[in-house]
Amino acid sequence: MTDTTHRALENLSTAVLLFDDQLRLCYLNHAAEVLLARSRRQALDLRLSELLPHDQPFCTRLENVLISGHSFTEREMSMAFGGAQPVTVCCMVTPVLDGSTQRELLVELVRVDNHLRIQREGALLAQHTATRALVRGVAHEIKNPLGGLRGAAQLLERELSEESLKEYTRIIIGEADRLHKLLDQMLGPNTLPRKRAINIHEVLERVHTLVRSEMTASIEIHVDYDPSIPSVLADPDQLIQAFLNLVRNAAQALGTHGNITLRTRTRRQVTIASRRHRLVLQVDVVDDGPGIPADLAPYIFLPMVTGRADGVGFGLPIAQSLSNQNGGLLECVSQPGETIFSLILPLDHHFQQNEQPK
Ligand SMILES: Nc1ncnc2c1ncn2[C@@H]1O[C@H](COP(=O)(O)OP(=O)(O)O)[C@@H](O)[C@H]1O
Ligand SMILES: [Mg+2]
Secondary structure: OOOHHHHHHHHHEEEEEEEEOOOOOEOOOHHHHHHOOOOOOHHHHEEHHOOOOHHHHHHHHHHHHHHHOOEEEEEEEEEEEOOOOOOOEEEEEEEEEEEOOEEEEEEEEHHHHHHHHHHHHHHHHHHHHHEEEEHHHHHHHHHHHHHHHHHHHHHHHOOOOOOHHHHHHHHHHHHHHHHHHHHHHHHHOOOOOEEEOOOOHHHHHHHHHHHHOOOOOEEEEEOOOOOOOOEEEEEEHHHHHHHHHHHHHHHHHHHOOOOEEEEEEEEEEEEEEEEEEEEEEEEEEEEEEOOOOOOOHHHOOOOOOOOOOOOOOOOOHHHHHHHHHHOOOOEEEOOOEEEEEEEEEOHHHHHHHHHOOO
16 A cells, blocks of 8 residues: 555544455454444454454445445444444445455445534534524623612712611622623633643643632542643633633532543544544543433523522523633533543644654
Protein backbone atom coordinates (compact mmCIF):
# COMPACT_ATOMS: atom_id res chain seq x y z
CA MET A 1 0.00 0.00 0.00
CA THR A 2 1.37 3.42 -0.84
CA ASP A 3 1.78 6.03 1.86
CA THR A 4 -0.98 8.15 0.36
CA THR A 5 -3.47 5.29 0.22
CA HIS A 6 -2.58 4.30 3.74
CA ARG A 7 -3.06 7.85 5.02
CA ALA A 8 -6.37 8.20 3.21
CA LEU A 9 -7.69 4.92 4.63
CA GLU A 10 -6.52 5.62 8.15
CA ASN A 11 -8.19 9.04 8.22
CA LEU A 12 -11.43 7.88 6.66
CA SER A 13 -14.39 8.09 9.02
CA THR A 14 -15.90 5.02 7.33
CA ALA A 15 -14.83 1.74 8.89
CA VAL A 16 -13.18 -0.44 6.25
CA LEU A 17 -12.66 -4.17 6.77
CA LEU A 18 -11.33 -6.75 4.38
CA PHE A 19 -12.07 -10.46 4.86
CA ASP A 20 -10.36 -13.31 3.00
CA ASP A 21 -12.20 -16.19 1.36
CA GLN A 22 -12.41 -17.96 4.73
CA LEU A 23 -14.02 -14.81 6.21
CA ARG A 24 -10.95 -14.10 8.29
CA LEU A 25 -10.19 -10.46 8.86
CA CYS A 26 -7.08 -9.49 6.89
CA TYR A 27 -7.26 -5.69 7.03
CA LEU A 28 -9.01 -3.01 9.07
CA ASN A 29 -8.50 0.75 9.17
CA HIS A 30 -8.49 2.97 12.23
CA ALA A 31 -12.23 3.77 12.06
CA ALA A 32 -12.90 0.01 12.08
CA GLU A 33 -10.75 -0.44 15.19
CA VAL A 34 -12.84 2.23 16.91
CA LEU A 35 -16.13 0.69 15.81
CA LEU A 36 -15.14 -2.84 16.84
CA ALA A 37 -13.51 -1.51 20.01
CA ARG A 38 -10.56 -3.81 19.27
CA SER A 39 -7.02 -2.98 18.30
CA ARG A 40 -5.58 -4.23 15.04
CA ARG A 41 -3.50 -6.76 16.92
CA GLN A 42 -6.55 -8.19 18.67
CA ALA A 43 -8.77 -8.24 15.61
CA LEU A 44 -6.61 -9.40 12.70
CA ASP A 45 -7.03 -13.06 11.69
CA LEU A 46 -10.25 -13.42 13.65
CA ARG A 47 -13.15 -14.96 11.82
CA LEU A 48 -16.25 -12.92 11.16
CA SER A 49 -18.19 -15.27 13.44
CA GLU A 50 -15.73 -14.47 16.24
CA LEU A 51 -16.07 -10.73 15.68
CA LEU A 52 -19.85 -10.91 15.60
CA PRO A 53 -20.65 -13.94 17.73
CA HIS A 54 -24.29 -12.95 18.16
CA ASP A 55 -25.04 -12.15 14.56
CA GLN A 56 -25.25 -15.47 12.74
CA PRO A 57 -27.65 -14.06 10.05
CA PHE A 58 -25.06 -11.45 9.04
CA CYS A 59 -22.31 -14.07 8.87
CA THR A 60 -24.51 -16.24 6.64
CA ARG A 61 -25.23 -13.27 4.40
CA LEU A 62 -21.55 -12.62 3.90
CA GLU A 63 -20.90 -16.27 3.13
CA ASN A 64 -23.57 -15.96 0.45
CA VAL A 65 -21.87 -12.93 -1.05
CA LEU A 66 -18.67 -14.96 -1.28
CA ILE A 67 -20.53 -17.67 -3.17
CA SER A 68 -22.75 -15.50 -5.37
CA GLY A 69 -20.37 -12.60 -5.98
CA HIS A 70 -23.23 -10.10 -5.58
CA SER A 71 -22.63 -7.06 -3.40
CA PHE A 72 -25.23 -5.67 -1.03
CA THR A 73 -26.01 -2.48 0.84
CA GLU A 74 -28.12 -2.10 3.92
CA ARG A 75 -29.03 1.37 5.08
CA GLU A 76 -29.86 0.96 8.74
CA MET A 77 -28.55 -2.14 10.35
CA SER A 78 -28.12 -2.83 14.02
CA MET A 79 -24.81 -4.47 14.93
CA ALA A 80 -23.40 -5.47 18.29
CA PHE A 81 -19.66 -5.83 18.47
CA GLY A 82 -18.41 -8.02 21.28
CA GLY A 83 -20.88 -7.41 24.08
CA ALA A 84 -21.03 -3.64 23.58
CA GLN A 85 -24.26 -1.71 22.99
CA PRO A 86 -25.59 -2.28 19.47
CA VAL A 87 -24.95 0.55 17.04
CA THR A 88 -26.83 1.47 13.89
CA VAL A 89 -24.69 1.33 10.79
CA CYS A 90 -25.01 1.69 7.06
CA CYS A 91 -23.29 -1.39 5.65
CA MET A 92 -21.88 -2.07 2.19
CA VAL A 93 -20.39 -5.41 1.25
CA THR A 94 -18.48 -5.80 -2.00
CA PRO A 95 -16.73 -8.93 -3.24
CA VAL A 96 -13.30 -8.19 -4.68
CA LEU A 97 -10.73 -10.42 -6.34
CA ASP A 98 -7.46 -10.72 -4.46
CA GLY A 99 -5.30 -10.74 -7.59
CA SER A 100 -5.60 -14.46 -8.18
CA THR A 101 -8.92 -16.25 -8.27
CA GLN A 102 -9.78 -15.97 -4.59
CA ARG A 103 -12.58 -13.72 -3.54
CA GLU A 104 -12.21 -11.29 -0.71
CA LEU A 105 -14.96 -9.26 0.91
CA LEU A 106 -14.72 -5.54 1.40
CA VAL A 107 -17.02 -4.35 4.18
CA GLU A 108 -17.68 -0.65 4.70
CA LEU A 109 -19.56 0.49 7.77
CA VAL A 110 -20.72 4.01 8.58
CA ARG A 111 -22.31 4.75 11.90
CA VAL A 112 -25.71 6.22 11.20
CA ASP A 113 -26.56 7.45 14.66
CA ASN A 114 -23.36 9.44 14.49
CA HIS A 115 -24.74 11.23 11.45
CA LEU A 116 -28.00 11.96 13.19
CA ARG A 117 -26.14 13.30 16.18
CA ILE A 118 -24.06 15.64 14.06
CA GLN A 119 -27.11 17.08 12.34
CA ARG A 120 -28.78 17.53 15.68
CA GLU A 121 -25.74 19.30 17.05
CA GLY A 122 -25.75 21.78 14.19
CA ALA A 123 -29.43 22.57 14.66
CA LEU A 124 -29.09 22.65 18.42
CA LEU A 125 -26.19 25.06 18.40
CA ALA A 126 -28.05 27.46 16.10
CA GLN A 127 -31.10 27.26 18.33
CA HIS A 128 -29.03 27.91 21.44
CA THR A 129 -27.31 30.89 19.93
CA ALA A 130 -30.69 32.42 19.08
CA THR A 131 -32.13 31.73 22.53
CA ARG A 132 -29.06 33.09 24.23
CA ALA A 133 -29.25 36.30 22.23
CA LEU A 134 -32.90 36.69 23.23
CA VAL A 135 -32.25 36.02 26.91
CA ARG A 136 -29.30 38.40 26.97
CA GLY A 137 -31.35 41.10 25.29
CA VAL A 138 -34.15 40.81 27.83
CA ALA A 139 -31.72 40.69 30.76
CA HIS A 140 -30.00 43.82 29.51
CA GLU A 141 -33.28 45.70 29.17
CA ILE A 142 -34.30 44.86 32.73
CA LYS A 143 -30.94 45.61 34.29
CA ASN A 144 -30.98 49.38 33.67
CA PRO A 145 -34.39 50.27 35.14
CA LEU A 146 -33.66 47.85 37.99
CA GLY A 147 -30.58 49.86 38.88
CA GLY A 148 -32.79 52.97 38.93
CA LEU A 149 -35.32 51.29 41.20
CA ARG A 150 -32.66 50.19 43.65
CA GLY A 151 -31.05 53.63 43.71
CA ALA A 152 -34.40 55.32 44.34
CA ALA A 153 -35.19 52.91 47.17
CA GLN A 154 -31.85 53.72 48.79
CA LEU A 155 -32.52 57.46 48.58
CA LEU A 156 -35.96 56.95 50.01
CA GLU A 157 -34.55 54.89 52.86
CA ARG A 158 -32.26 57.75 53.86
CA GLU A 159 -35.20 60.17 53.97
CA LEU A 160 -37.34 57.90 56.12
CA SER A 161 -37.27 58.66 59.79
CA GLU A 162 -39.57 55.90 60.91
CA GLU A 163 -37.65 52.66 61.34
CA SER A 164 -40.65 50.41 60.64
CA LEU A 165 -41.02 51.90 57.14
CA LYS A 166 -37.42 51.10 56.29
CA GLU A 167 -38.37 47.46 56.32
CA TYR A 168 -40.17 48.08 53.01
CA THR A 169 -37.26 49.81 51.32
CA ARG A 170 -35.03 46.95 52.47
CA ILE A 171 -37.34 44.50 50.79
CA ILE A 172 -37.15 46.51 47.57
CA ILE A 173 -33.35 46.64 47.75
CA GLY A 174 -33.02 42.97 48.69
CA GLU A 175 -35.29 41.81 45.89
CA ALA A 176 -33.58 44.12 43.40
CA ASP A 177 -30.25 42.53 44.35
CA ARG A 178 -31.66 39.05 43.94
CA LEU A 179 -32.97 39.94 40.50
CA HIS A 180 -29.67 41.53 39.61
CA LYS A 181 -27.88 38.29 40.39
CA LEU A 182 -30.34 36.35 38.30
CA LEU A 183 -29.89 38.78 35.40
CA ASP A 184 -26.13 38.33 35.61
CA GLN A 185 -26.65 34.60 35.27
CA MET A 186 -28.93 35.22 32.30
CA LEU A 187 -26.29 37.37 30.66
CA GLY A 188 -23.88 34.50 31.10
CA PRO A 189 -20.14 34.61 30.83
CA ASN A 190 -19.28 38.00 29.47
CA THR A 191 -15.57 37.75 29.07
CA LEU A 192 -13.88 36.31 26.05
CA PRO A 193 -11.97 33.12 26.76
CA ARG A 194 -8.28 33.54 27.48
CA LYS A 195 -7.03 30.38 25.87
CA ARG A 196 -3.72 28.78 26.61
CA ALA A 197 -2.29 25.29 26.53
CA ILE A 198 -3.51 23.58 29.68
CA ASN A 199 -3.45 20.17 31.25
CA ILE A 200 -7.07 19.04 31.50
CA HIS A 201 -6.33 16.89 34.53
CA GLU A 202 -5.16 19.90 36.51
CA VAL A 203 -8.49 21.57 35.73
CA LEU A 204 -10.39 18.47 36.83
CA GLU A 205 -8.37 18.08 40.02
CA ARG A 206 -9.21 21.67 40.91
CA VAL A 207 -12.90 20.95 40.34
CA HIS A 208 -12.54 17.78 42.39
CA THR A 209 -11.06 19.71 45.33
CA LEU A 210 -13.70 22.44 45.13
CA VAL A 211 -16.69 20.11 45.11
CA ARG A 212 -15.29 17.61 47.59
CA SER A 213 -15.90 20.00 50.47
CA GLU A 214 -19.48 20.72 49.36
CA MET A 215 -20.65 17.13 49.23
CA THR A 216 -21.82 14.59 51.69
CA ALA A 217 -19.27 11.90 52.40
CA SER A 218 -21.51 9.23 50.88
CA ILE A 219 -21.16 10.73 47.41
CA GLU A 220 -17.96 9.28 46.01
CA ILE A 221 -15.98 10.98 43.30
CA HIS A 222 -13.86 8.68 41.14
CA VAL A 223 -11.37 9.66 38.48
CA ASP A 224 -10.56 7.71 35.35
CA TYR A 225 -7.95 9.71 33.46
CA ASP A 226 -6.10 8.88 30.28
CA PRO A 227 -2.66 10.23 31.23
CA SER A 228 -1.48 10.37 27.61
CA ILE A 229 -3.88 13.19 26.72
CA PRO A 230 -1.94 16.14 25.31
CA SER A 231 -2.50 19.74 26.37
CA VAL A 232 -5.69 21.46 25.26
CA LEU A 233 -6.07 25.06 24.14
CA ALA A 234 -8.73 26.56 26.41
CA ASP A 235 -9.51 29.01 29.19
CA PRO A 236 -8.96 27.05 32.43
CA ASP A 237 -11.26 29.25 34.54
CA GLN A 238 -14.11 28.85 32.09
CA LEU A 239 -13.63 25.10 32.00
CA ILE A 240 -13.57 24.94 35.79
CA GLN A 241 -16.88 26.82 35.84
CA ALA A 242 -18.42 24.49 33.26
CA PHE A 243 -17.31 21.34 35.11
CA LEU A 244 -18.45 22.74 38.46
CA ASN A 245 -21.93 23.20 37.01
CA LEU A 246 -21.95 19.61 35.75
CA VAL A 247 -20.61 18.03 38.91
CA ARG A 248 -22.97 20.05 41.12
CA ASN A 249 -25.90 18.95 38.99
CA ALA A 250 -24.77 15.35 39.30
CA ALA A 251 -24.48 15.69 43.07
CA GLN A 252 -27.93 17.28 43.30
CA ALA A 253 -29.40 14.48 41.19
CA LEU A 254 -27.77 11.87 43.44
CA GLY A 255 -29.10 13.39 46.63
CA THR A 256 -27.55 11.71 49.62
CA HIS A 257 -25.39 9.01 48.09
CA GLY A 258 -23.99 7.70 44.83
CA ASN A 259 -21.00 7.86 42.54
CA ILE A 260 -19.62 10.53 40.26
CA THR A 261 -16.84 9.72 37.81
CA LEU A 262 -14.62 12.18 35.97
CA ARG A 263 -13.32 10.43 32.87
CA THR A 264 -11.00 11.67 30.13
CA ARG A 265 -10.48 10.11 26.71
CA THR A 266 -9.43 11.13 23.22
CA ARG A 267 -11.56 10.47 20.18
CA ARG A 268 -10.78 10.73 16.50
CA GLN A 269 -12.75 12.22 13.66
CA VAL A 270 -15.48 14.02 15.57
CA THR A 271 -17.68 16.72 14.11
CA ILE A 272 -18.43 19.80 16.20
CA ALA A 273 -20.93 22.16 14.60
CA SER A 274 -20.23 20.85 11.10
CA ARG A 275 -16.43 21.05 11.48
CA ARG A 276 -14.57 17.78 11.45
CA HIS A 277 -11.78 17.46 13.98
CA ARG A 278 -9.08 14.83 13.65
CA LEU A 279 -8.58 14.53 17.36
CA VAL A 280 -10.71 15.72 20.26
CA LEU A 281 -10.64 15.45 24.01
CA GLN A 282 -13.77 14.11 25.67
CA VAL A 283 -14.34 14.67 29.36
CA ASP A 284 -17.26 12.71 30.78
CA VAL A 285 -18.99 13.59 34.03
CA VAL A 286 -20.84 10.40 34.87
CA ASP A 287 -23.28 9.79 37.70
CA ASP A 288 -25.33 6.77 38.68
CA GLY A 289 -28.35 8.78 39.77
CA PRO A 290 -31.95 8.65 38.57
CA GLY A 291 -31.25 10.23 35.17
CA ILE A 292 -32.82 13.24 33.52
CA PRO A 293 -36.62 13.13 33.48
CA ALA A 294 -37.65 12.14 29.94
CA ASP A 295 -40.00 15.10 29.48
CA LEU A 296 -37.22 17.51 30.40
CA ALA A 297 -34.39 15.91 28.41
CA PRO A 298 -34.87 17.76 25.08
CA TYR A 299 -34.83 21.14 26.82
CA ILE A 300 -32.17 20.96 29.52
CA PHE A 301 -29.69 23.13 27.61
CA LEU A 302 -32.21 25.96 27.31
CA PRO A 303 -32.12 28.77 29.88
CA MET A 304 -34.60 28.63 32.75
CA VAL A 305 -35.39 24.97 32.30
CA THR A 306 -35.15 23.22 35.63
CA GLY A 307 -36.40 20.04 37.21
CA ARG A 308 -35.55 21.11 40.75
CA ALA A 309 -37.78 23.07 43.10
CA ASP A 310 -34.97 25.48 43.97
CA GLY A 311 -33.32 25.42 40.53
CA VAL A 312 -33.06 28.40 38.19
CA GLY A 313 -32.02 26.53 35.05
CA PHE A 314 -28.85 28.35 34.07
CA GLY A 315 -26.21 25.76 34.97
CA LEU A 316 -26.34 23.80 31.73
CA PRO A 317 -26.83 26.67 29.26
CA ILE A 318 -23.86 28.42 30.85
CA ALA A 319 -21.75 25.25 30.69
CA GLN A 320 -22.78 24.82 27.04
CA SER A 321 -21.97 28.42 26.25
CA LEU A 322 -18.54 28.13 27.91
CA SER A 323 -17.84 24.94 25.96
CA ASN A 324 -18.80 26.63 22.69
CA GLN A 325 -16.63 29.65 23.43
CA ASN A 326 -13.68 27.32 23.84
CA GLY A 327 -14.42 25.70 20.48
CA GLY A 328 -16.15 22.69 21.99
CA LEU A 329 -19.51 21.16 22.68
CA LEU A 330 -21.45 19.73 25.59
CA GLU A 331 -23.52 16.60 25.03
CA CYS A 332 -25.61 14.40 27.22
CA VAL A 333 -26.93 10.86 27.29
CA SER A 334 -29.02 9.80 30.22
CA GLN A 335 -30.93 6.83 31.48
CA PRO A 336 -31.85 5.79 35.00
CA GLY A 337 -28.63 4.68 36.67
CA GLU A 338 -26.29 6.40 34.24
CA THR A 339 -26.14 10.01 33.15
CA ILE A 340 -23.17 11.16 31.11
CA PHE A 341 -22.40 14.77 30.30
CA SER A 342 -19.55 14.92 27.79
CA LEU A 343 -17.56 18.04 27.14
CA ILE A 344 -15.72 17.71 23.85
CA LEU A 345 -12.81 19.99 22.98
CA PRO A 346 -10.71 20.00 19.81
CA LEU A 347 -7.07 18.95 20.02
CA ASP A 348 -6.27 19.81 16.41
CA HIS A 349 -3.66 22.43 17.25
CA HIS A 350 -1.25 19.59 17.92
CA PHE A 351 -1.46 18.55 14.29
CA GLN A 352 -1.16 22.06 12.93
CA GLN A 353 2.02 22.65 14.89
CA ASN A 354 3.71 19.31 14.93
CA GLU A 355 2.67 17.44 11.86
CA GLN A 356 5.37 16.91 9.31
CA PRO A 357 4.30 16.01 5.81
CA LYS A 358 5.20 12.38 5.15
N1 LIG B 1 -26.74 14.71 36.29
C1 LIG B 1 -28.05 14.95 36.21
N2 LIG B 1 -28.96 13.97 36.53
C2 LIG B 1 -30.27 14.20 36.45
N3 LIG B 1 -30.83 15.37 36.05
C3 LIG B 1 -30.00 16.38 35.72
C4 LIG B 1 -28.57 16.22 35.78
N4 LIG B 1 -28.01 17.39 35.37
C5 LIG B 1 -29.03 18.22 35.09
N5 LIG B 1 -30.22 17.63 35.30
C6 LIG B 1 -31.56 18.22 35.07
O1 LIG B 1 -31.41 19.36 34.27
C7 LIG B 1 -31.99 20.49 34.91
C8 LIG B 1 -31.29 21.75 34.48
O2 LIG B 1 -30.00 21.88 35.06
P1 LIG B 1 -29.32 23.30 35.21
O3 LIG B 1 -29.33 23.97 33.87
O4 LIG B 1 -28.01 23.14 35.87
O5 LIG B 1 -30.31 24.11 36.12
P2 LIG B 1 -30.65 23.90 37.68
O6 LIG B 1 -29.55 23.09 38.28
O7 LIG B 1 -30.69 25.29 38.22
O8 LIG B 1 -31.97 23.21 37.71
C9 LIG B 1 -31.89 20.16 36.38
O9 LIG B 1 -32.86 20.86 37.12
C10 LIG B 1 -32.15 18.66 36.40
O10 LIG B 1 -33.54 18.40 36.33
MG1 LIG C 1 -27.53 23.30 37.98
